Amino acid sequence: MEYELSVKKMTLREQISFLTGKDFWHTASVDRFAIPSVMVSDGPTGLRKSKGIKTVQAICYPCAAAVASSWDKDAAKEFGEKLGDECLSERVSVLLGPGICIKRSPLCGRNFEYYSEDPFLAGTLAANYINGVQSKGVGTSLKHFAANSTEDFRFKADSIVDERALREIYLRGFEIAVRHAQPWTIMMAYNKINGKYCTENAWLMSNVLRNEWGFEGLTVSDWTATSDRVRCLKAGLDLEMPSAGYYTIDKVAKAYRKGEVTAEEIETSARRVLHLVDKASDALKNPAPVWDKKADHNYAVELAKKCPVLLKNENGLLPFGKKDNIAIIGARAKNPLVQGGGSAHINAYMIDAPYTAFENLGCNLSYADGYDLKNLDTTDDALVNEAVAVAKNADKVLLFVSCSDMDVQEGFDHENMDLPKAMNDLVDAVAAVNSNVAVILSTGSSVLLPWADKVGAILQTYLLGEGFGKALPALVFGDVSPSGKLAETYPKALEDVPSVKDLKVDENCNLKYRESIFVGYRYYDTAEKDVAYPFGYGLSYSKFEYSDLSLDRTEDGAVVVKFNIKNVGDMKADEIAQVYVGATFPSKVYRARKELKEFARVSLEPGETKTVELKLNKCAFEYFSTDLESWAVETGTYSIMVGASSRDIRLTADVDIAGDDLSAEADYTDFAPHYFNANIDAVSDVEFYNVLGYDLDQYLPDKSDLRLTRDDAIADATASRKGKFINNIIEDIEHLSPFPENYTKLVTESVKTIPINRIISSSHGILSDTMGDGIVNFLNGGSVMDTVKLFALGLPASAKAIAMPILLKKSAGKETKE
Numbered sequence: 001m002e003y004e005l006s007v008k009k010m011t012l013r014e015q016i017s018f019l020t021g022k023d024f025w026h027t028a029s030v031d032r033f034a035i036p037s038v039m040v041s042d043g044p045t046g047l048r049k050s051k052g053i054k055t056v057q058a059i060c061y062p063c064a065a066a067v068a069s070s071w072d073k074d075a076a077k078e079f080g081e082k083l084g085d086e087c088l089s090e091r092v093s094v095l096l097g098p099g100i101c102i103k104r105s106p107l108c109g110r111n112f113e114y115y116s117e118d119p120f121l122a123g124t125l126a127a128n129y130i131n132g133v134q135s136k137g138v139g140t141s142l143k144h145f146a147a148n149s150t151e152d153f154r155f156k157a158d159s160i161v162d163e164r165a166l167r168e169i170y171l172r173g174f175e176i177a178v179r180h181a182q183p184w185t186i187m188m189a190y191n192k193i194n195g196k197y198c199t200e201n202a203w204l205m206s207n208v209l210r211n212e213w214g215f216e217g218l219t220v221s222d223w224t225a226t227s228d229r230v231r232c233l234k235a236g237l238d239l240e241m242p243s244a245g246y247y248t249i250d251k252v253a254k255a256y257r258k259g260e261v262t263a264e265e266i267e268t269s270a271r272r273v274l275h276l277v278d279k280a281s282d283a284l285k286n287p288a289p290v291w292d293k294k295a296d297h298n299y300a301v302e303l304a305k306k307c308p309v310l311l312k313n314e315n316g317l318l319p320f321g322k323k324d325n326i327a328i329i330g331a332r333a334k335n336p337l338v339q340g341g342g343s344a345h346i347n348a349y350m351i352d353a354p355y356t357a358f359e360n361l362g363c364n365l366s367y368a369d370g371y372d373l374k375n376l377d378t379t380d381d382a383l384v385n386e387a388v389a390v391a392k393n394a395d396k397v398l399l400f401v402s403c404s405d406m407d408v409q410e411g412f413d414h415e416n417m418d419l420p421k422a423m424n425d426l427v428d429a430v431a432a433v434n435s436n437v438a439v440i441l442s443t444g445s446s447v448l449l450p451w452a453d454k455v456g457a458i459l460q461t462y463l464l465g466e467g468f469g470k471a472l473p474a475l476v477f478g479d480v481s482p483s484g485k486l487a488e489t490y491p492k493a494l495e496d497v498p499s500v501k502d503l504k505v506d507e508n509c510n511l512k513y514r515e516s517i518f519v520g521y522r523y524y525d526t527a528e529k530d531v532a533y534p535f536g537y538g539l540s541y542s543k544f545e546y547s548d549l550s551l552d553r554t555e556d557g558a559v560v561v562k563f564n565i566k567n568v569g570d571m572k573a574d575e576i577a578q579v580y581v582g583a584t585f586p587s588k589v590y591r592a593r594k595e596l597k598e599f600a601r602v603s604l605e606p607g608e609t610k611t612v613e614l615k616l617n618k619c620a621f622e623y624f625s626t627d628l629e630s631w632a633v634e635t636g637t638y639s640i641m642v643g644a645s646s647r648d649i650r651l652t653a654d655v656d657i658a659g660d661d662l663s664a665e666a667d668y669t670d671f672a673p674h675y676f677n678a679n680i681d682a683v684s685d686v687e688f689y690n691v692l693g694y695d696l697d698q699y700l701p702d703k704s705d706l707r708l709t710r711d712d713a714i715a716d717a718t719a720s721r722k723g724k725f726i727n728n729i730i731e732d733i734e735h736l737s738p739f740p741e742n743y744t745k746l747v748t749e750s751v752k753t754i755p756i757n758r759i760i761s762s763s764h765g766i767l768s769d770t771m772g773d774g775i776v777n778f779l780n781g782g783s784v785m786d787t788v789k790l791f792a793l794g795l796p797a798s799a800k801a802i803a804m805p806i807l808l809k810k811s812a813g814k815e816t817k818e
């Protein structure tokens with residue numbers, strides 16, 4: 001409270017200074033009141049604290065896609081606690097994670113950083129992670145709010161999505177996490193939703209987040225996601241990151257003088273920043289705990305054992321015997337893919353290579369690279385032949401396969417779901433000479449496995465973090481049974497993904513979420529489409545029997561689902577049981593065949609039986625009614641399905657639910673018929689707009705005027721020769737760069753696609769609006785002379801931006817309230 005209270009004594013300018021960061025990673029400070037700045041740092045797979053141009057060494061844990069496959073609520077919390085302690089050791093007050101965007105498309109470059117295609121699973125695990133971190137007195141930043149399911153053109157992409165899909169799919173996970181864990185901060189995404197930037201969206205930040213869900217924390221922009229600080233402030237964005245310095249401070253002060261912003265709006269957001277500083281300061285008062293990295297590395301190994309998903313295990317090929325003669329094939333065994341690139345990348349403390357881990361156990365091994373990691377697009381016949389020779393002489397083969405670095409990278413999406421050619425060819429060749437091939441797969445997303453029928457076993461590890469190597473032998477030799485289950489569906493082909501034609505932005509940067517609520521298994525199950533591996537699927541070295549389902553009602557109307565699970569195999573293992581709900585009656589609105597509403601991970605000794613008891617509250621039966629503008633329950637009989645996966649339902653029972661009066665609800669069969677059996681391919685623009693509630697075509701830009709504004713990006717400059725010239729230069733840089741391809745592409749894509757006004761604001765005032773007009777003038781084909789003139793005219797503002805901090809520091813505290 002101490003710092004928060006001082007807000008009343010501050011000048012308006014001091015208050016405004018809290019609305020933008022102090023630098024890239026700190027909140028502002030004010031010496032006059034001895035208010036410290038606090039540090040925020042990236043997560044979510046570990047601590048990524050910047051130190052100069054590097055980041056501190058930290059533990060690289062399994063990525064979110066892997067943690068989600070554990071379906072382990074306790075593990076998510078414990079993981080959060082570890083991260084909280086690590087933040088305290090490094091004096092970091094807010095960890096920028098978790099990310100819970102819904103995996104709408106298997107092509108999203110950041111899928112590895114996100115949990116699931118299902119909001120209940122994502123929101124529940126995120127709430128546990130957040131509670132874990134925050135129990136240590138360290139905050140989190142739940143991100144990226146909202147409907148941020150693509151990386152291509154991420155700064156400008158406009159998610160065109162109907163409110164029901166928003167509420168039930170894209171916002172639901174955030175809602176669960178906010179209601180159950182109150183993250184200290186929420187990070188507002190780069191993209192727009194239905195024409196409005198998330199950072200300027202009052203409906204999202206004020207109505208939904210604060211008024212409906214009761215969010216008490218602070219909203220922060222994703223880095224450089226503010227185009228117009230005043231508009232953002234008015235819509236409810238508290239903190240802009242990173243710092244835009246006096247550029248922002250001047251703009252907000254001017255808007256106040258003009259009566260466009262009220263003192264109350266400024267004070268409210270400043271107070272929230274100070275409240276964050278207060279909360280963070282409590283923990284910072286204690287001495288920093290010593291970070292035992294060795295112990296945390298060992299914890300990373302244990303966490304890694306809980307995540308992998310056994311996709312196939314014909315004739316019990318896995319586990320291998322410890323004395324087997326094993327060929328390890330694939331350069332990834334020595335150089336594993338344990339994490340993705342971008343803001344989640346960790347300067348890992350100690351990466352265990354799987355090959356070394358097997359070697360250290362004294363296994364009977366042979367080895368071949370099989371492919372060249374520097375050139376995965378081409379198959380190297382010599383390497384393949386060598387691998388085939390090694391495979392022929394071994395009893396069993398462990399074959400390491402991964403996606404390329406480019407497929408697990410922030411900043412751009414993938415083009416397809418394919419694994420690199422060199423990997424696929426190698427699997428074919430090795431499987432042709434050895435019938436005991438177990439593939440160890442490391443990807444960030446669902447992929448196509450064209451050779452799945454040819455190999456004996458497939459263990460999907462996702463990106464398992466630095467403990468991958470040491471965790472793997474325990475799983476391969478059966479000291480621990482793989483128990484993870486898929487948090488996303490693996491379709492048979494990219495063409496099977498709902499809305500496949502709308503997975504990339506169109507020429508207007510719109511991304512039509514034509515499929516509405518039919519994302520992932522909600523689509524595949526309702527459309528009755530065959531899949532490669534369903535949502536919730538995963539094998540075990542043991543076997544489980546489900547029995548004795550009973551449903552009870554509590555006084556508050558909740559349904560208590562009770563059933564038994566017995567381990568009928570001969571080794572200890574965990575089973576993940578899933579509870580789905582589906583309406584059995586015809587409805588006026590379209591509904592998914594089934595939806596995940598609860599789950600439990602249960603550990604069982606051989607022969608042991610445990611009773612699982614899970615509670616379904618009213619919200620398990622709700623849908624969002626856009627006509628009534630509220631959540632609603634239809635009266636009728638619902639099927640409660642208890643399953644080992646979304647397609648392996650073991651027990652069912654019906655329950656009658658008395659719902660709301662829905663006589664005012666529209667009949668969707670009239671104007672959205674194809675949604676009722678999820679026939680998304682047949683949904684026309686008109687039918688989609690019916691569901692959307694507005695006609696998108698009316699809002700499309702006037703194509704007769706191709707001149708850019710400061711809200712456009714360099715990539716938009718396709719009409720003028722000068723614009724094309726700049727774009728070509730950037731492409732040349734991309735090809736000539738000496739840096740790794742994924743890193744270079746992240747930078748060049750960002751430069752090309754970020755709106756000009758964000759380049760201006762992130763320059764800390766060194767570039768002014770007039771200079772921005774100069775850039776726009778040039779990109780529009782204007783003369784070099786005019787561009788130079790505009791730059792010259794902008795110089796006084798730049799000079800002021802540089803001089804201001806020094807002058808203001810000197811006069812600190814002498815100002816009066818404006």
Ligand code: BGC
Nearest residue numbers: 042043096143144222223343
């Ligand atoms: C990413 C965020 C990240 C931030 C700070 C942004 O580009 O989208 O996830 O927290 O950078 O690194």
